[in-house]
Amino acid sequence: MTDADVAELKARVCDAIDARADDIIEFAKDVQSEPELGYKEVETTKKVVSLFESLDLDVETELAITGARARVGGDGSDDEFVAAILGELDALVNPDHPLADPETGAVHACGHNAQLAHLVGAAFGLVEGEAIDGLDAAVEFVAVPAEEYLDLDYRRNLVESGEIEFFGGKQELIRRGYVDDWDMAVMMHAGSDEPDRVVTSNFSTNGFIGKFVTYLGREAHAGAAPEEGVNALNAAMLGMNAVHAQRETFADEDYVRVHPIITRGGDGVNVVPAEVTMESYVRAKTIDAVDEANESVNRALRSGALAVGGDVEIEDFPGYMPLSTNQTIVDAYDDNVRELLGEEALSPGQPHLAGSTDMGDITQLVPGIHPWTGGFEGAVHARDFRVVDEEMAYIVPAKLTACTLIDVLTDPESREKLREAKAEKRTREEYLDAVRGFRATETESHLD
Structure with missing residues (x-):
């Protein structure tokens, strides 16, 4: 043509x-x-x-x-x-x-x-x-x-x-x-x-991993007997602060972004929170950087449960490449x-x-x-x-x-270049193996 x-x-x-x-x-x-x-x-x-x-x-x-x-x-x-x-x-x-x-x-x-x-x-x-x-x-x-x-x-x-x-x-x-x-x-x-x-x-x-985080504690009367409870909200706050303490360790060239939200913070102001849930992304420029940052984030989140003596479950789901x-x-x-x-x-x-x-x-x-x-x-x-x-x-x-x-x-030359570029990319099976590798659940228990 x-x-x-x-x-x-x-x-x-x-x-x-x-x-x-x-x-x-x-x-x-x-x-x-x-x-x-x-x-x-x-x-x-x-x-x-x-x-x-x-x-x-x-x-x-x-x-x-x-x-x-x-x-x-x-x-x-x-x-x-x-x-x-x-x-x-x-x-x-x-x-x-x-x-x-x-x-x-x-x-x-x-x-x-x-x-x-x-x-x-x-x-x-x-x-x-x-x-x-x-x-x-x-x-x-x-x-x-x-x-x-x-x-x-x-x-x-x-x-x-x-x-x-x-x-x-x-x-x-x-x-x-x-x-x-x-x-x-x-x-x-x-x-x-x-x-x-x-x-x-x-x-x-960036690519990213999506996260669900659940902190479990023990409910108690928040005014009369808070010492009998284990405050899951405190665990979540400590976990997030520990994440914040990791930020200076993320290399600028990796474009790491971590942005958690609390989706459930307790059931009543007069009850020590026994369950707190969060969602977050861990984003970065490369898959290796996502994995490395996610490991740091999970370690930080686990520390919140350890600090108060509660439990934590962290569910990682495949985000986007x-x-x-x-x-x-x-x-x-x-x-x-x-x-x-x-x-x-x-x-x-x-x-x-x-x-x-x-x-x-x-x-x-x-x-x-x-x-x-x-x-x-x-x-x-x-x-x-x-x-x-x-x-x-x-x-x-x-x-x-x-x-x-x-x-x-x-343009036959353009088509040939695209075919060659595709040949260098992942197959569906290779892609699925990689993205399924993001899926993981880890738990840590400190409740008596």
Whole structure:
């Protein structure tokens, strides 16, 4: 395919997305108006499916309780090249956000509704722009559940009942084999405090372990006979202070972050707390750094129980793997940013972000990118997060992703580089062995 052919194909796709711009924006607002938490995104999935079906796509649902996917193009052979476009279905919890659901506190304060707009927008462009036949590859559009790592008691119940193994939706897709034949994966993310038309495409993120911690003591009358009790809240406070004492030992280059919360602090002010529960993440730039920091954190948490003579149980669950972007896709993506927005729109941003995403798990198996795009005001997850440029938030990312796929999929050299990059990554079995290695439970007892 000549450069002129590629340019004409990209123009058709962008025109098709522009023709659907009002529908894409309306869809994004509709998703925003009905936020749902992870593995509960029933209505949001239906909205995505409705638009996929309007394109006459065959849609598979209930990928991991919720979720949907549709594949177009390709020849169905075992060796066909497959490019996946992803969007995340779930909201997060921030009851103070003006758009939060009054009952659940759920709100799209991380821009996942924009991700879904980008997903369906790219589908409109590639299908209605009649680009698929020119790509000699399959394109899979995937609406993924449960990226936000929260509502953990609910997800733990799902694990215990055998409905899922992992808290993260992309981890579940990997486990169930949906990612096996992908050769590349692309998505986008809302930029934090980034109202301008800028894009950052090349960076890494932390991985993490998720933790449940339970301290057990002995209840007693807090006023009349506190000496007869064992105060589990004191154990938790001592454990957290011991964690804080570890912070100066974490190397700066490891980007370690530990941020516990107490989810149950006692049952009554006049009763010595006999059970206190906590949740936390231990994040770091590399898997080795996560393991090392987690060992220090667990040692510190155990010290709280020892100090008061109580018990502690520490449950570690697989969090997310570090994100690693692929340079071949980044180069194509950045070229399209230049074409659509100009050179000044490319922002180098920070080379490493201390947050986490389960897109990191995808990039352990498949070459991928996870660009941050502008059009958003306020920090992600905060009460003031909002869209201030609808075209940049919802329309431009769809064009960037669709055009990037056209560039990569029509270039044999790029496809070969991506196949080579995938061959160097983990297999599904290797990935599962690694992530399951994060799962552990340890207990320590000092109660008489």
